[in-house]
Amino acid sequence: MKIISAGLFRSVYSADAIPDLNLPHVCFIGRSNVGKSTLINVLLQRKIAFTSSKPGRTRCLNFYLINKKLFFVDFPGYGFSYVSKNERKGWKDLIEKYLSLRRFRKIAVMIFDIRRRPDADELGMINWIKAEGIPLILVLTKADKISKNNLDLQMMMYERLTGLSKDDIIIFSASNRMGREKIWGKIREAVYLKIEERRW
Ligand code: GTP
Ligand code: MG
Numbered sequence: 486m487k488i489i490s491a492g493l494f495r496s497v498y499s500a501d502a503i504p505d506l507n508l509p510h511v512c513f514i515g516r517s518n519v520g521k522s523t524l525i526n527v528l529l530q531r532k533i534a535f536t537s538s539k540p541g542r543t544r545c546l547n548f549y550l551i552n553k554k555l556f557f558v559d560f561p562g563y564g565f566s567y568v569s570k571n572e573r574k575g576w577k578d579l580i581e582k583y584l585s586l587r588r589f590r591k592i593a594v595m596i597f598d599i600r601r602r603p604d605a606d607e608l609g610m611i612n613w614i615k616a617e618g619i620p621l622i623l624v625l626t627k628a629d630k631i632s633k634n635n636l637d638l639q640m641m642m643y644e645r646l647t648g649l650s651k652d653d654i655i656i657f658s659a660s661n662r663m664g665r666e667k668i669w670g671k672i673r674e675a676v677y678l679k680i681e682e683r684r685w
Pocket of ligand 2: 522
């Protein structure tokens with residue numbers, strides 16, 4: 486997709502502040518520091534999402550409006566230990582409330598550090614998203630940090646643990662942009678469906 490315009494539209498701290506525009510949402514979900522904002526910037530070929538070496542900086546849902554046609558939603562990182570239990574619960578409530586809203590077409594992009602094994606929380610989230618019927622792809626990022634052999638092994642592990650098909654698990658690296666086109670292909674697929682349904 487050619488990016489004509491992209492910018493922060495709104496930072497959302499509670500479900501009632503979600504923009505009420507009839508546009509599809511691409512949701513970027515993953516643990517702190519996994520590379521969500523970096524992935525968004527690579528997809529858009531510009532630095533609009535805030536990245537940092539300090540994990541857990543994003544504390545809200547950041548809505549970026551792309552080409553006035555769709556939203557990219559940058560989720561706060563989760564599972565971060567210095568956040569109080571209450572804060573963590575508030576976060577989980579916001580995300581689940583938002584994701585379960587039926588009135589927006591959504592695709593969930595869950596991001597993992599390819600070197601890690603998904604934990605019980607993450608597998609729980611995957612199952613929850615599947616059960617909600619939201620289209621889901623996994624992006625295994627930081628692929629530049631491991632060997633080709635290990636890429637294949639990790640890929641197989643993710644397939645086995647999540648039950649997703651190879652086609653829905655994409656290996657990515659911000660440093661060489663590996664996987665970028667494939668991710669766009671999946672986003673397009675999810676977004677165009679809606680466009681056809683609604684005859685935009
Ligand atoms: P929070 O907003 O805190 O949840 O973090 P985030 O998931 O948005 O992560 P962010 O994009 O800020 O990236 C975290 C760190 O990982 C930064 O130092 C990035 O430069 C680095 N990083 C992200 N993607 C890659 C990648 O593909 N390869 C390498 N080598 N580093 C990466
Ligand atoms: Mg971020």
